[in-house]
Amino acid sequence: MGGDHGHNKSLPDWRQWKVEGTPLEFTQQRLAARGLKDPWLRNEAWRFSGGFARTASFSEVLFRGFKWGFAAFAVALAVEYAFFPPKKGGH
Numbered sequence: 001m002g003g004d005h006g007h008n009k010s011l012p013d014w015r016q017w018k019v020e021g022t023p024l025e026f027t028q029q030r031l032a033a034r035g036l037k038d039p040w041l042r043n044e045a046w047r048f049s050g051g052f053a054r055t056a057s058f059s060e061v062l063f064r065g066f067k068w069g070f071a072a073f074a075v076a077l078a079v080e081y082a083f084f085p086p087k088k089g090g091h
Helices: 024-033 041-048 058-063 066-083
Strands: none
Touching: 024 041
């Protein structure tokens, strides 16, 4: 029941993620100062490595998808004017 359906995806090895050199290291140090340890902290380290580590600028966030959105707007406007032309002289 629920078998693997033929997918051969392998999960990355958990030992490749390191807390050292990430903002989580500060959290780890603060927990250690209180005698605590978060065993799942390493599972969040992937967010600070690779392509995820780069922070997005304000203009990237604001204009992401702007080209495609403007193209969709232009197509919608053209279709509207082609099939429903504005009436002249009336209200």
